Amino acid sequence: MKLLITGANGFIGKSLVAEALLHSYQVVALVRKQAPLEWVDLKNLEVIICDLDEDEIPDLSTFSIDCVVHLAASMNPKxxxxxxxxxxxxxxxxxxxxxxxxxxxxxxxSISVLDYESTKALTVINEETNISRNYQKMGQYSVLKTQQEDIYRAFGANGVNQCVIFRPGLVYDRNTLNAAHAGIIKSKFQLLVNHQGKVPLVNLESVLSAILKSASLEVSKVETVHLLDDDLPSQMEYLSALRNRKSIKTGGIVLAWWLLSPLIKIIFPVANMLNKTRVLPDLFFPHAFASRMKPFFFSNTKAKQLLNWQPKSFQ
Incomplete structure (x- = not known):
C-alpha cells in the first residue's frame, strides 16, 4: 500500500513516515520545505516539496497513491x-x-471541537458528544478544526470515497508533554487548575498505530474516531507529570476549575462588548476554558472496536 503523508516533517508526521516504512508501506512524504537529511536514499520513500497553501499541487495520479493521511494545516490565522x-x-x-x-x-x-461548554461536567465524552458550532466563543484552533472536519465529511459523503477522521487527545511522547490543560502559565506566574475528571492524552506511538490500522480498513461511511490512552491521568497526576518533565515549575497557585469559570464568564462578554476578543488568550474563551479545565471522563471504546486497536496507558 502506498500512502501520501502531508505535514510529513511535523511532530506526528515524521514519526509516521518512519513507522510506515518500518511496516513495509510505500510512502510519499509531502513537506513544505527541505526534507530531513535522514530521509536521503531511504527505500520506498518519495518526497514532494509543496506548500499546500501557496503552491500548485503536483499531479497525484502519477504516484499511484492508495490513501492520503492529511496532517498538514496552517492553524495560525490573524x-x-x-x-x-x-x-x-x-x-x-x-x-x-x-x-x-x-x-x-x-x-x-482534534478532540477540542466538541461542545464541552454545554455538556454536563463529569460525564463521559465519546463520538456521540455534539460538536460545538458557537464559533464566537471558541478559540481559533478549534474553529478551524471544526471547519476542516466539514471538508473531510463532504469528501466522504458520496458513498464512493472512504474517510476516517481522527480526534486525538493531547499527543505526547517520552520527551514532550504539552501544558495546555494545566492552567495559566506566564513566565514565573502559574495559576494551575484542579478538577475531578481525567485529562485527555494519547501516546504518539498509539496514534501512529491507529493511523496505519485505518489505512487498510474498509469503511462504508465517514468514521469519526477518538484516540485516547487507557488509564488516563487525573488532573493532579497530569500536573505532577508536567513538573517531573520540567514543563512547569514546582509551586504556583492551584484553584478548583469552578472558581475560575465565573471569571471567564465575566471577562469574555466584556471583551466581546469592547470588540477586544481577538487579543484574549484562547483559555479566556468559554469553549476553550471548558475543553481544557472542565472535568470529564473519556471513552476510547470505538477506536478499540473499529480498529482492533490497543492504546498505551499514560506513563
Whole structure:
C-alpha cells in the first residue's frame, strides 16, 4: 500500500513516515520545505516539496497513491475571518484527490471541537458528544478544526470515497508533554487548575498505530474516531507529570476549575462588548476554558472496536 503523508516533517508526521516504512508501506512524504537529511536514499520513500497553501499541487495520479493521511494545516490565522484562506490547502488537496481518483482519506482533527461548554461536567465524552458550532466563543484552533472536519465529511459523503477522521487527545511522547490543560502559565506566574475528571492524552506511538490500522480498513461511511490512552491521568497526576518533565515549575497557585469559570464568564462578554476578543488568550474563551479545565471522563471504546486497536496507558 502506498500512502501520501502531508505535514510529513511535523511532530506526528515524521514519526509516521518512519513507522510506515518500518511496516513495509510505500510512502510519499509531502513537506513544505527541505526534507530531513535522514530521509536521503531511504527505500520506498518519495518526497514532494509543496506548500499546500501557496503552491500548485503536483499531479497525484502519477504516484499511484492508495490513501492520503492529511496532517498538514496552517492553524495560525490573524482572525477567524481568515479561516477560508487557512483551510485553502485542505480544499486544494481534496480537489486534487478527486481529480486523481484517490478515494481514501485519513484526516487529523482534534478532540477540542466538541461542545464541552454545554455538556454536563463529569460525564463521559465519546463520538456521540455534539460538536460545538458557537464559533464566537471558541478559540481559533478549534474553529478551524471544526471547519476542516466539514471538508473531510463532504469528501466522504458520496458513498464512493472512504474517510476516517481522527480526534486525538493531547499527543505526547517520552520527551514532550504539552501544558495546555494545566492552567495559566506566564513566565514565573502559574495559576494551575484542579478538577475531578481525567485529562485527555494519547501516546504518539498509539496514534501512529491507529493511523496505519485505518489505512487498510474498509469503511462504508465517514468514521469519526477518538484516540485516547487507557488509564488516563487525573488532573493532579497530569500536573505532577508536567513538573517531573520540567514543563512547569514546582509551586504556583492551584484553584478548583469552578472558581475560575465565573471569571471567564465575566471577562469574555466584556471583551466581546469592547470588540477586544481577538487579543484574549484562547483559555479566556468559554469553549476553550471548558475543553481544557472542565472535568470529564473519556471513552476510547470505538477506536478499540473499529480498529482492533490497543492504546498505551499514560506513563
Amino acid at each position: 482572525s477567524i475571518d481568515a479561516s477560508n484562506d487557512v483551510l485553502l490547502g485542505t480544499k486544494k488537496l481534496i480537489a486534487e484527490m478527486q481529480r486523481s481518483g484517490i478515494k481514501k482519506l485519513i484526516g487529523m482533527s
